Amino acid sequence: MLHDRLASGLARVRIPDSATMIEDEATNSGANITLSRQLLLQAGIRPKSVMLIAMPFMERRAFATCRAQWPEVDVICSSQPISFADYLASCADPRHVLCDMVGDLQRIIEYPKHGYMIEQVVPGEVHAALKRLIVAGYDSVLPKS
Template identity: 85%
Template sequence: MTAQDITDEHRRDAQTLWDYHRLGHEPRNTEAAIVLGSYDLGAARHAATLYHQGWFPLIVFTGATNDYTIDVFPQGEAVAFHTAAMQAGVPQSAMMIEDKATNSGANITLSRQLLIQAGIVPTSVTLIAMPFMERRAFATCRAQWPEVEVVCASQPITFADYLSSSADPRHVICDMVGDLQRIIEYPKYGYMIEQVVPEEVHAALKRLIVAGYDSVLPKS
């Protein structure tokens, strides 16, 4: 399926989810950045941009692989992201790799452990992820690492441009649906902090699930 094959109704509902997932934080100076692995190298490139702008002195790339990224990044997400950042001019001395995490909770906890093992105990971090993963990353970090100050960042891009540039636009929407369902369900397990989800966002989520964008929903 191409971006053009997605109906206008589904596109409007997906835009509603996109707008909710993005937090719009202003960049702030932090002691380290944590870049959550995925299939989107835009996160690594944006981390490099922010590093060169001087917002943080150190970047941790975190992520192993999953069923969707194993063929794209067989060496692992963190390793692929590290390579992309190095190609963008970030020095090796400013980067660390955490290559075991397979979910967002582990992204946070294992990155924290890696920093502590290196003698670094930050009081502030910048989380960098896919654009629609900002809220999930924030809610996870606030639950798993409550004492650290968090600012979220992602590639500055519109939903329309992101979808049209994706090799698998349907999967992008499925991912947004899955992330929102996790934001709703995971606080009861302690994986994330509770987030207010407006009714119009709930309604858009339900319509997209009924329409079949359900391949990345959390397993019950």
């Protein structure tokens, strides 16, 4: 499904199949970056910069992960230009999106301790909001301890 959507998007902007490489083995963001890097290196491609396309709420985590896993490249993150309200309205399950966001924020806080991401400043009020959301039950996508 994701591959089909990606192919459709590439066709819309007229990027030929011969100019694309798809990494489809990863099971998490860190592995996706590491395996994409290996794929490019095997093809003799050594980029100075990379652009990560992510869901709007995942840009910060994607950036932090890439900076830790591939520190020698400049990283640019992008997503669909859409308001939060419009993004939620476009999703089949807005509650799941909120759970994803809670999980992403928890990863941004915890994963630098394991070397999976670079550390980022998370303000105290954001920590407090995270706790309130977890208590309210938006906890189905939290990382495993």
